[in-house]
Amino acid sequence: MRGHGFLLANYVPGTSLIHRMPLWLKFLLVLACGAASFLIVDWRLAAAALTVLCVLFLLSGAGAVRLYRAVKPLLPILLVIGAFQWWQLGAPVAARIVLNILLCVVAASLLTATTPLHRLLDGVVSLARPFRRFGADPERFALTIAIMLRSIPFIAGAFADVRDSARARGLERNPRALVLPVFITTVAYARHTGEALAARGLGEPED
Incomplete structure (x- = not known):
């Protein structure tokens, strides 16, 4: 059977600042993103936080392709969730929920991509x-x-x-x-x- 990445990016060797961060600090970053996904109520803040994480992911040297592969399996689910929330609660709430989910996934992928x-x-x-x-x-x-x-x-x-x-x-x-x-x-x-x-x-x- 061929291997397939699923949600989390595989480890990419490197010497970036993210690679050299203590493991406890990376764990803290993931926990903070998880907490933020419940606390952030403005989709613009969620978009800003997600942008920062994506920039950190790219600066680590893991690459845009791995970032895309990490979130690709979720895209159909996010599309359904976003459409339903848009219908029920409006576009801002739908955007916030989808962005907060992506925030957690990218944070976890940043951890696994920079840690053996x-x-x-x-x-x-x-x-x-x-x-x-x-x-x-x-x-x-x-x-x-x-x-x-x-x-x-x-x-x-x-x-x-x-x-x-x-x-x-x-x-x-x-x-x-x-x-x-x-x-x-x-x-x-x-x-x-x-x-x-x-x-x-x-x-x-x-x-």
Whole structure:
């Protein structure tokens, strides 16, 4: 199956200021953008914040193509959300909601594009470590995120391959021709992943 990026940009090596920022500061930036998406009530402020993030993304050297690929899967959903909100609440509210969603996606993409995955997971472990006293397992949490980041592009690629195959056979409008092969492929992938983890003694609860 071919790999497909899904929402978040892949890591791009570089020496930009964003690359050299401490990981905690990048996490703080993402959290701030998430909070801003709830607090910003003016679409012009949302547009300004999104513009700043896009400029930072481009200055990091990740490139406009990766930025577009990060938001491309969301565009149909944003179009539907924007049209519905425009109909219900008007254009300014629709623009604010769509821009705030993009703000969160671009912020997360900036984090993943400028931070190696192993460093990102180490940061997740560090953040989750204080919750160990409540029974949390930081390493297991980081492993779950790593599997998720690896699985989503695979599933997206599986869907694209099945869709292309169905289109070639004139079955692109047949839900069964699309859903069933993707379901079987996904279950097989999950099973193989579980077997690989079990073979390495990963994912088992500690005594």
